[in-house]
Amino acid sequence: MATITRVLQVSTGSLSLPGGNIPFWGFADALRVIPQLPGPIIEATAGDRILIFLMRNFFRPIGEPISILFPGQENVLVRKIPGGPFILEPVKPQYSSGKIISFTNFLDELQDLIIEYSFIARKAGIYLYESGTNPEKQIQMGLYGIIIIRPPGYNNPGHPNFKTAYGTDTNSFFDVEKILVLSEIDSVMHNDVLPNVYYDMLKFKPDNWVINGRSFPDTVNEDNNSSQPYGSQINCRVGQRVLLRIVNAGLQNHTLNLGGFVGLVVAEDSFPLKTSTLDATYEKTSLTLGSGQRMDIIITPNASGEYYLFDRGYHHLVNNDHFPGGMMTKINVSS
């Protein structure tokens, strides 16, 4: 079992949206200049230890305490340099005056240089990592990212788990994989947020609807080195098994229509539906995901052409109130 080590920095940056550029807070790999939305994808194999060193960016700090929470992971450990604890100990919520101020241990701007989180990637699946400190503000500002945990043997042709999301006999074999991280952005909030000042979330009113941090038509552009590096166009051939890994990182619920295709739901919240005792996979044409939920879906296009995968909450298919835009991307099926 390997140890996957990542150094993540948190800094302020700029997002390009149809209405113009707005500030955001994002994660970045240590050597990267600008932060990104979503944060860098972290990939590991079930059984690996994941070590994440979190630092603030000294040139463009966000100006508040930062932390990472790992929903879906158990027994996460933490230590801090130089503030301590010095040896890894279980994460715990942080209190002030008897009330939670952070869901997990955080990096204190004044006292700490590095906070280290560590856990065993216990089971295959797709997970969020996200801020655990002022999360209503920091997650909306952009502090979320994806962890993919592969089953052992995933990379070995001939291994029964080869190119499966959850291992052999889980009906999760795929030819093409696409991660689709759903969220919404409130541009007014992004412009108004101040560090260490409570933001009135009753005013939360998103006006941008994004997949992988981009709104349509930017969603169909290729991956690049911008602050929104991940495209979401799906390119495949007729008959291929396309695994859509849909993650709702937003604060609201979203309903994706699978471009008219019937999808096979193979896992929810990274629990495979087909087990040794029961095949509970089922088919859907649209899926509603609650905030924080994940679904793995296989579609198998049977005809070439262009298809659109879109938020069935049609009012989210706009940029500046004009269709087309928002939470939508394209599936290109070639013969």
Add this chain to the structure above:
Amino acid sequence: MPVIDLWAKDGYLSTPDGNSIYFWGFSKSETGPAQLPGPHIVARQGETININLYNTLTEPVSISFSGQSGIMADGQPVQPQYTDGKLLSFFNHAEPGGMVSYTFTPSFPGTFIYESGTNPHKQVPMGLYGGMVVRPADYNPDAREFKTAYGAGTDTEYDREYLLITWEIDPDMHQAVEEGKPYQVSKFLPRYWTLNGRCAPDTMLMDGLDYLPHQPYGSMIMGQPGEKILMRYIGAGIENHPLHPHGTHTRVVAVDGRLLRNENVDLSFKRFTVLVGAGQTYDQIYQWDDLGYTTQNPIPTILPNLRNMGVGDAGWTMWSGSPYLGVKGDIPVGVVSYNEFGEYYFMLHSHEELQITNWGEFPGGMMTMVAIYPSLSPAVGILE
């Protein structure tokens, strides 16, 4: 090959509080009224159908058939449509004054939505949607074993069936479209919520009323004790709605027109509230079994003097005055009872309770009743 004509046109829908709201809808014919929801399409598994869309509106209109494959438009596979490189429609559309002809062969039985695939942020909230039911290939309403939602042997037999389509109305949007003014969908704020295009109490009226020419479908669910009542829910709005039937649970047997069953493994489940997701469908069996009380086997509590009780506080009551099915009791003077046969009524409504109002006034909105009759004609609860 069955041929269905749908004409996209405009009209005015009525709400019980006296409002008249401009909308876009599908009509069965050139001269018929636009209707909300669009005409029910009833197809058969494996049988090719042809749907001709005639567009009398001022912008292009298309129809998407989620869950169907191999859809052809004017003889070619459907494709997204662009204007100046910008996406206009998810599928081939009919230009204003024009038409497009769709053909496909449903390969699975079930309940589906059909809806506009052009400017859907506007056209679907304006009313361009309807329900489609695909009968299983072996469907035969005259043989119990073959009167099923998903085919013989799938445990989806039913006695009666009903289609309930949810939707919501923001009158400001409809008015802006009527007046040709820009509308910001970000300001979408519904004031009415509908079942089959009507707000309560109109939902409980019968089908095809002269004074609701654009809203032909009622939503009263009627059946007998012990019957299997198939309820097909479709979410046509852009919001999710939790529908809660009183009386008993429903068993959800299929979602999005797909049976919840893998070979011999049954995945159906019972719920007392089903969240009807936007663009999604839910087929359920509602079976109300009597608790067994009759005048010979009386209830274990004493019925109080009804003059001391609240009866008909809403101005009307849907209670007969008796605890027993099929029996009419005495109700206080001045209360109007509608229970001609001593039938029972169970409310079915959205549990986001603000949605059972008409612009804030209860009762209204996304609410109807399930009526259990001591005996009921087999001609009731047929979907055509």
Add this chain to the structure above:
Amino acid sequence: MATVIKRFGATDGWVSMPDGTDHYIFGFVDISVVPENQIFQYRGKATLLAPLLDVYEGDEVYLTLTNLGFPNRPDLDDTHTIHWHGFPNQIPLWDGVPEASISVPVGRDFTYYYQPLDPGTYIHHCHFEPVEHIQMGMVGPVTVRPKLEKELGLKFAYNDENTAYDREGLIFLTELDPRPHHLVANVQEFDWTEYSPEYWLINGRSYPDTVKPANDQSMPQQPFSALVEAYQGEKVLLRFVNIGFQQHCLQIPGVPLKVVGLDAQQLRGYNGEDISYWRDVIYIAAGQTMDVIFTAPRAGIYPLYNRNLNKNTIAGTEFGGMVTEIRVSPKP
């Protein structure tokens, strides 16, 4: 099988939020053991949540509703009902829908009778003008315990040993929009289509009040704690209820959740298949209940909160709202 005799009074009262604000409510108060000549002392003492109705499968339940009136709104003579939300095969007389049977005027009594046969987590609430009476607070929990508990002397959610648990907690979700509460207190009307809550509650309280003990002296009309305590390794049953007007997404990071029941039905297929499932997030709509079992992990404190993070606020002024804590102690 026992005979359970209960009496709930319908009346009004006030609840407090952590920001020091007080809000007018309608609600129920348990007067089961109050002598008849003293019941009027309970006017104005409605609680949020309404009293728990906690019974066994097969019990015969006689629940009398007494309308005590609203001392803070003597002009308002609303009738009330009790609707046992989700009771299978109910008859209209006991279903509590005023339009489909009867309701209880001020000063009157009515006795509902139930013999629940299906264990699980239910809700009771008033169904008179439900948008108003539910939002005003006339909502409470119902648990029906399975026969198997009595047979084996252990705790189960359903009649299945796979649903065994050691401890249980209630996670009963509602929202509070202060505007209608204020308007109703001041004899004015509210346009319900403008509903926009500012407080999100578990068991009638907003965090940090959620973790205060039950029957805390500071909140006499909010007696239900939402603090969940367990020893490491114990099985904990959480009964999730949503009787607000919104959908909610609850999570406990680091704790996988096994959903064993929905809407007071064990998750079993048509042929008895075990279709219980695991989740990291509990997505629950208005009018639904879910029975969830988890194994208490290593000792520590685990926050339970709404992943619709904008709802974890106290009227937009500070962190709070739909949040509580799971406190796990080392094995004794």
